[in-house]
Every structure is written in structure tokens, then in C-alpha cells.
Amino acid sequence: MSAPGARRPLRRAALALASAVLLTATACVSGQADGTRAAGATPPAAVMPTPSGAWRLVLDEGFDGKELDDRTWTTCYDWNKDGCTNSGNDELQWYLPEQVSVRDGELTLTAERHETEGSDDRTYPWTSGMISTGRDDWYGEPRRTFTYGYFEAAIRIPSEEGMFPAFWMMPASKFTPPEIDIMEFLDTTQEVSMYVHWRGPDGDEERQRGTYGPVDFPDGFHVFGLLWEPDKLVWYVDNVERLRVTDPERIPDVPMEVLINLAVGVPELPPDSVDTARMRVDWVRVWQQPS
Numbered sequence: 001m002s003a004p005g006a007r008r009p010l011r012r013a014a015l016a017l018a019s020a021v022l023l024t025a026t027a028c029v030s031g032q033a034d035g036t037r038a039a040g041a042t043p044p045a046a047v048m049p050t051p052s053g054a055w056r057l058v059l060d061e062g063f064d065g066k067e068l069d070d071r072t073w074t075t076c077y078d079w080n081k082d083g084c085t086n087s088g089n090d091e092l093q094w095y096l097p098e099q100v101s102v103r104d105g106e107l108t109l110t111a112e113r114h115e116t117e118g119s120d121d122r123t124y125p126w127t128s129g130m131i132s133t134g135r136d137d138w139y140g141e142p143r144r145t146f147t148y149g150y151f152e153a154a155i156r157i158p159s160e161e162g163m164f165p166a167f168w169m170m171p172a173s174k175f176t177p178p179e180i181d182i183m184e185f186l187d188t189t190q191e192v193s194m195y196v197h198w199r200g201p202d203g204d205e206e207r208q209r210g211t212y213g214p215v216d217f218p219d220g221f222h223v224f225g226l227l228w229e230p231d232k233l234v235w236y237v238d239n240v241e242r243l244r245v246t247d248p249e250r251i252p253d254v255p256m257e258v259l260i261n262l263a264v265g266v267p268e269l270p271p272d273s274v275d276t277a278r279m280r281v282d283w284v285r286v287w288q289q290p291s
Contacts, residue, residue, distance in 0.1 A: 059133075059144065059258075059286035063107045068100055071143065073131045075100050078138050078174050081119040091164070092126045092265035094118045099129030107131065107281040109262040111163065113274070126270075129279075130261030138174070145172040145255035149288040152225035152236070153260065157185055158277035159218035162270025164263035165279045167224055169256040177205050178252035182235065183224040187267050190214040192224070194235040194243045198250050208250060210235060210243030221282050228252070258284070 061072060068075070075097040076084040083096045094116045101108045109129035116124050133144035146169075157165045169180040181195035191213030200206045215222070215237075225236035233251055235243040245251065262279040264270060270277075 054289045055150070055287045056290065057285060058146075058149070058288050059284065061284040062105060063102045063281065063283065064105050065102060068102050068107070068131065072133060074134060074136050074143065075129065075131060076136075077130075077132065078135045078140075080135075080137055083116075083118060085118060085120075085124065086263065087120070089164075089263065089266050091263045092124060092269070093128035093263060094124040094126070095130050095261070096127050097129075099127050100131060101129075105282070107260075109260070109279040109281070111158075111262050111264050111277045111279075113270075113276065126264045128262045128264055130259065132257055132259040132261075134172070134257040134259070142172050142255075142257055145257055146286060146288065147253070147255045148228050148230065149286050150225065150227050151182060151258065151286050152223055153182075153284040154221045154223050154282035155183070155260070156221045156280040156282075157189060157217050158262070158279055159189055160270065160274045160277040162265055162268055162274055163277050163279075164266040165261070166263065167260050169226075169258055171252070172255040172257055177207075178254065178256075180226065180228065180233065180252065180256070182226045183237075185217070188213075189218050190216065192217065192237060192242075196233055196245055196250050196252075198252070200249075206250075208245060212237050212242040221280070258286070260284070 059072070074080070076095050077086070083094050085091055085094050093111060096116070099110045099112070101110070111126055111128035113125060114127050116127050118124055134142045151169070153167050155167060164184070164186065166184045167182045168184070169182070170176050171178060177197040177199050179197040181193065184193045184195065186193055191211050194210045195207050197205055197207045223238050225239070227234040230251065230253065231246060231248070233245040234241055260281060262277065
């Protein structure tokens, strides 16, 4: 996917493949119990699930216009007030809409070392971009929420150190857990992390993590997917199953928003030599079965 002109046939081919692949997956996974591929292990076999005509494509975002479709996406969290951040992670960026751009069939989230005063009266050393199917403000209505389905996006993460790109889901209730992290890159660009967060019987937050790598993810676009059904969560990277969770306690059953963001400074600060980074998204899709 090097040239914009070459991306269109690939996008159509990927959509056709995904439609044929949905989705009663029976993959052969070679790895550790937490989903991490053991050193020297044979890569998992390609997933070839049984096609199902019951699945419907309910969100098909190809970023084909000249600006972000605000009927589907907002550029901040629900607590947006002239921008936003995720203070719970001690992130360095203040998210602003001008850091989100659409051009040549791609979404770009740009992080820049640029001191910015947040509406929370704190000064942030970076600005960056994010998109969400959630609200414009705390009291608004979410644009799109989903309970169960198959979620995927083609994403090229930045190569720069100190970045924290993520494709994830949080409850429409605005409170976590539960939370599903379809992909996160924490202090590495060579290994993707996949998480589910839930609240245990004692009320404490618990989580399960899987990883997949090493892969040179910044070298090109990769497809990150999640199958979320009442009895399972299954993560895919490039159409191959990488992690499966079937414990009922760990599987969310509430409406959730879809988010893609480029955070900065978690868990490590960017080096002084890094002043900007870009996360590129070719498409985002959601399939669901009729209720």
C-alpha cells in the first residue's frame, strides 16, 4: 500500500475477503497462554472461518472525502471542552481537532511537540489527534454505539519513540471498566498488545493481556480486528487469530464506542530528537448480526 492509486483495489479486496471471512473462527494458534507467541514458535495458520450471510456491514468508513464525517466521528472524549486528554494515563498530549486530517482516502492523526494550554488549566507539551464515535460533550448523545460485532481497522502506526497509538472501545456509559483494547503499542513498535478490562467480584479492575510480534508494524498498514460475541472475544492481526477469551466474567455486554487515538508519553517520554509523529488509518469497519 505505497501509492494512493494502488490502495483502492486493495481496499476492495480486503472488504471482499472480510465479508467472506465472517465469522465462526476456528484458528490454530501457536503461542503462550496469554496470547504471546513463544520464541521460535511457528506462526499461527491463516484463519478461514465459515462465511455467514447473517452478518451486516453497519459501519464502512473509507475516509474518502476531504474532511472527517462528523455524523460518525468526533475528535475528543466525552469530556471535551476546547480539547481533551486522558489524565488517568498521565499522557503528554492535548487533543485538538486540527490534528485530525482526511486526504487521499486516509485519516491522519498528527502528534506535534507544541506547548498547549488545556481547558483544565494545565500546560501540555504536545498536541495530537483522536477520533471517537462518542459524544461532543458529557451531556450529549453518542453518534454510534455497538453491542457485539466484528470490528476492524487498517492502521499504520508511527515509527517514532514515545508514542502510544491505540484502537479500542469504551462503554457508552462513560465509565470504565469494561474496556476492550483491540490494539495498543506500549514502548515498542514491534509488538502489539491486546487487552480486555473488567471489574472483579471485589470491585477492583482486572485485565487480561495478549501480545503478538515481533513485526515491523510501522513499515506498512496492518489490519487489527476483534470479534465480540456474548460467549467470546477473539483478536486478529492481519486476519489471523492472536488471542481468545471465553471466561464469561471478562466479556462485556454493554453498548460501547469505538476510538482511535495517538497518545504521547506512555509509558516513556519521546526523546528530544522527536518533534512529530503520524498515525494513518486507511479504513474502519464494523459488522453485526441482526438482533
